[in-house]
Amino acid sequence: MTTLDLTHHLTAALAPMLGEEGRLIVGFSGGLDSSVLLHALAQNDGLKARLIALHVHHGLSPNADVWEAHCQAVSENLGVAFISARVTVTGDGNGIEQAARNARYDVFQQHANSHDLVLVAHHNDDQVETFFQRLFRGSGLTGLASMAAVRPLLDDSDVLLVRPLLDVSRKQLEAYAQAQQLTWVEDESNTDTRYERNWWRNELLPQIWQRFTGREESLKRTLEQLQSDQALLQELLKPEIDACIAYCDWPGTNELICSIAALNDKPKHHRPYLLRGWLASCGVPMPSAAMLERIQREVIEAAEDRNPQVVLGDICVRRYQQHLYVTRQLDDVTPCIIDLGSNTRFPWAGSTITVTNTSEEGLASGRYDLIPAYSCVGQTLRPAGRPQKTLKHIWQENSIPPWLRDRWPLLLQDGKLCAVVGICNDQTVVVAHGIAVKWLS
Numbered sequence: 001m002t003t004l005d006l007t008h009h010l011t012a013a014l015a016p017m018l019g020e021e022g023r024l025i026v027g028f029s030g031g032l033d034s035s036v037l038l039h040a041l042a043q044n045d046g047l048k049a050r051l052i053a054l055h056v057h058h059g060l061s062p063n064a065d066v067w068e069a070h071c072q073a074v075s076e077n078l079g080v081a082f083i084s085a086r087v088t089v090t091g092d093g094n095g096i097e098q099a100a101r102n103a104r105y106d107v108f109q110q111h112a113n114s115h116d117l118v119l120v121a122h123h124n125d126d127q128v129e130t131f132f133q134r135l136f137r138g139s140g141l142t143g144l145a146s147m148a149a150v151r152p153l154l155d156d157s158d159v160l161l162v163r164p165l166l167d168v169s170r171k172q173l174e175a176y177a178q179a180q181q182l183t184w185v186e187d188e189s190n191t192d193t194r195y196e197r198n199w200w201r202n203e204l205l206p207q208i209w210q211r212f213t214g215r216e217e218s219l220k221r222t223l224e225q226l227q228s229d230q231a232l233l234q235e236l237l238k239p240e241i242d243a244c245i246a247y248c249d250w251p252g253t254n255e256l257i258c259s260i261a262a263l264n265d266k267p268k269h270h271r272p273y274l275l276r277g278w279l280a281s282c283g284v285p286m287p288s289a290a291m292l293e294r295i296q297r298e299v300i301e302a303a304e305d306r307n308p309q310v311v312l313g314d315i316c317v318r319r320y321q322q323h324l325y326v327t328r329q330l331d332d333v334t335p336c337i338i339d340l341g342s343n344t345r346f347p348w349a350g351s352t353i354t355v356t357n358t359s360e361e362g363l364a365s366g367r368y369d370l371i372p373a374y375s376c377v378g379q380t381l382r383p384a385g386r387p388q389k390t391l392k393h394i395w396q397e398n399s400i401p402p403w404l405r406d407r408w409p410l411l412l413q414d415g416k417l418c419a420v421v422g423i424c425n426d427q428t429v430v431v432a433h434g435i436a437v438k439w440l441s
Contacts, residue, residue, distance in 0.1 A: 007044050010040055010041055010044075013149075019115055022115030022117060023052050023112075023113075024041065024052070024117055025111060025112055026038050027108065027121070028055050028074075031185060031186070031187060032174065033123060034120075035074065035184040036121070037164070038074070038078065038080065042078040052082075053075040053082045054083050054111055055067075055071040055084045057086040058087060059087070063185070063188070087107060089103050097195060105154060118160065120161065123165040123166065123168050123169060124166060124170075124220060126147070127146050127223060131144060131219070133196060138288070141230050141233060142230055145223070145229075148163070233273075244259050244263050245258060245259075245278060251350075252351055252404070253327045253401070254283070257326075258323060260323060271296070275295060278324070279326070284312060291312065300319065302319065307320070314329060315327065316403075318401070321399060328350055333409075335369060335371040336370050337368065338368050339368075348407075353421070354437070354438050367413070368411060368412065368413055369411070369412040370437075372407045372410070373391055373405055373410055373420075375410075376417060378390075379417045381394075382426055383426070384425070384427040394420055409421040419437070421437045422437070
């Protein structure tokens with residue numbers, strides 16, 4: 001593929017997504033693939049003016065500093081703006097590769113605005129490797145469709161991630177790089193077959209192509225058909241998924257919840273697809289079939305008196321009052337003294353407490369403390385016009401989910417419980433009118 005051909009190909013692929021504003025942020029590792037992508041884009045003066053080469057320094061290789069310097073020099077020679085961001089990669093139980101990818105995509109999100117496109121240099125060989133990896137992991141249609149050419153950068157992001165080289169082979173990229181006399185870095189870990197993708201790339205796939213000469217194009221058509229089938233399935237499922245979704249505004253909880261009654265009203269073989277669609281709408285990475293079975297068995301079908309949950313990475317899927325919720329792990333909280341006379345915001349259990357003063361009247365004197373409910377076990381208060389209530393009764397009457405109760409913020413005046421934030425005040429304690437304390441999601 002010549003320079004003109006590849007530049008024209010990229011220009012045509014990006015044209016439908018390019019507005020009058022917005023930058024093209026290229027994930028630039030300095031390897032062959034991203035070097036070709038950056039070079040070919042820079043040959044179009046209109047695109048070049050928008051280009052930013054964004055290098056993520058993972059610090060995992062002893063050569064990381066050398067790669068960073070190389071990327072900066074290449075960008076400067078092309079006349080392209082360069083940014084380098086350093087991250088610390090820590091394993092999260094899903095492997096160092098996944099942790100590095102997560103850190104890299106977080107950097108992309110931090111540097112991109114809603115009008116920008118983030119471009120990565122995945123090519124057709126990467127697509128094939130992804131297909132075989134997922135095939136042997138028991139993936140369904142969604143997984144086998146492999147990588148999308150365009151998708152949101154992160155599940156809840158308004159920035160697009162674009163893979164404009166998915167229909168270009170590595171051989172074509174190598175030919176381009178040699179013709180243009182490009183230089184690039186080689187990650188020494190690429191030859192380490194302890195990593196699954198490297199094993200597919202360096203060991204098994206070369207044997208497959210040697211045995212089935214010329215079948216690469218057939219597999220490419222298969223992948224395109226799978227992606228088309230997946231797009232159609234999503235289109236047909238969307239009304240059914242939407243029918244299962246309701247809304248909530250609990251702190252630390254995704255606003256989209258799933259009705260178990262609506263889910264059970266659908267044919268049994270539809271339910272895994274509906275569960276997966278709901279979780280995707282909540283920004284949860286695609287769960288395995290085994291994980292969906294766990295949610296069905298351990299959460300949906302759990303006894304009525306249970307508060308079941310299944311942990312997925314750093315989130316939980318829970319059940320409460322015949323709905324499924326996606327929740328974050330709540331941070332610990334520290335009791336604090338607050339000034340009710342001023343507007344303020346501060347963190348609370350991973351969310352935010354707001355104090356808003358809309359009154360011109362003076363505040364009742366005294367000290368105001370904010371504490372988590374687990375520090376106030378056994379205390380009661382009397383809402384206006386109501387009998388004395390324990391916190392347990394207040395939780396039940398207001399349908400507070402069990403996982404929020406211990407950390408629910410309580411307001412004390414001179415050591416006496418005077419309010420359950422956002423729910424009720426004690427009628428025997430004087431709290432200034434026009435003061436609103438809320439716990440926001």
